[in-house]
Amino acid sequence: MQPRNMSMSGVVDLAAVKAAGEAKAKAEQARAEAARQAGQGGGAVPAAGAVPPSALVIDVDEAGFERDVIQLSAEVPVVLDFWAEWCQPCKQLGPLLERLTIEANGRLVLAKIDVDANQMLMQQFGIQGIPAVFAVVAGQVLPLFQGAVPEQQIRETFAQLVQVAEERFGILGIEVDANAAATAAVSDAEVPVPVSPHDALLEAAVDALDAGDLGGAVQAYKNVLADDPGNTEAAMGLAQAELLARVQHMDPQAVRAAAAENPRDPAAQIAAADLDLAGGHVEDAFGRLVDTVRVTFGEDRDAVRLRLLELFEVIGADDPRVSAARTALARVLF
Incomplete structure (x- = not known):
């Protein structure tokens, strides 16, 4: 898994590693300050920046790509899922990516990009077919795979991605709010799912x-x-x-x-x-x-x-x- 820089003229510069590093430093400072304040107040206070599991899967467009992908990639590896409503393999792969991202518990974020609504991003990434999956770590692009692939292969790829983020860039991910995760699990369990005979x-x-x-x-x-x-x-x-x-x-x-x-x-x-x-x-x-x-x-x-x-x-x-x-x-x- 080799990272590469990709120039996104007119959209975003994926080679902005310096900017990503600065964003990471600011995030770490904010966490340290929040931890200090929590320690002064006493008691068990959730760490600053903790997010609910639902925040680990986001929809991204061209306008928000810099903020939602590049800047965020300084804190956590961002997996890009290029998909479309008409694409059947995308419908098979998408839920699997979402589930495995949630299971990663803050070590990954999944950004879903509708290619029909974001043609420029599709062109800039040189995508010839979908689904296509990339990752961005500290502003650098890592191609992952194309097409619907088996779950075990995705698990192995995600594990390797997390390892690359930790060892090469020192990125450990973001904290997930355990209370929100527990609430979501209970809510899901309480909602009856209609069953079709087919x-x-x-x-x-x-x-x-x-x-x-x-x-x-x-x-x-x-x-x-x-x-x-x-x-x-x-x-x-x-x-x-x-x-x-x-x-x-x-x-x-x-x-x-x-x-x-x-x-x-x-x-x-x-x-x-x-x-x-x-x-x-x-x-x-x-x-x-x-x-x-x-x-x-x-x-x-x-x-x-x-x-x-x-x-x-x-x-x-x-x-x-x-x-x-x-x-x-x-x-x-x-």
């Missing part, structure tokens, strides 16, 4: 995806839909699992070269659109297939149109990009 099958699909068993995930989602054809979660999960299965063994360079050389070839354009969508380039994927529908006829046009409808399922009917693409499709069809 929860076990949906969980099996997620477990299959985590294990890289795309065929098993596809079958699990199909099992739900066989019993409940209107289950939107299963429909979206199936479309996403099938997409991942299609692109799993593709050669991206060869696929894109074939699409560039054969702009009217339905198979070439469909394959490239799958890659576009899997890489997070939603508008590119939709636009490519709408353009292909425009220049094809008969069975070729039907094949492209049907794949476009399948990709709509991956993103979800409520997404405005799907609505816009449906309108564009209707124009070229009628």
Whole structure:
């Protein structure tokens, strides 16, 4: 795990190690002063800066990146989770990252970044696909992993990250309010969780995806839909699992070269659109297939149109990009 600096011209300078060091020193001074005052007052007073567990998982945007990530990284390693609402692997990975961050008990903070709302950050980090996970320690970036990975691998990566923060930068993390943690645990235990008859099958699909068993995930989602054809979660999960299965063994360079050389070839354009969508380039994927529908006829046009409808399922009917693409499709069809 090697740190690297990353220049974020126009957003933030991730090479600002000096600034991060100054922030760390100020934080340590504040803690020391609070501890001194608590000692004079007597009694068991919580340490200054103690935070509830909920504060360990935060949403971050471009405007707050300097404060919420760079400055904070002087006190605690900040894990960056680049995600999107339409990304099924993100939905599998996100809750796992949150749970493991809470379990780290203040030695890590998780910053969630919606790539659709923060395109500049996505570009500056050079992200080609999501989910993508980085860390920032004392203002320095450490790439962690990309895609949905097994829990044990994440645990090992987080342990290594904590070790790097402690040994190389002397960063020990932040204190978690034990009382708030206990209250949250009681509250969670008291809230009844509704159980769906399909929860076990949906969980099996997620477990299959985590294990890289795309065929098993596809079958699990199909099992739900066989019993409940209107289950939107299963429909979206199936479309996403099938997409991942299609692109799993593709050669991206060869696929894109074939699409560039054969702009009217339905198979070439469909394959490239799958890659576009899997890489997070939603508008590119939709636009490519709408353009292909425009220049094809008969069975070729039907094949492209049907794949476009399948990709709509991956993103979800409520997404405005799907609505816009449906309108564009209707124009070229009628």
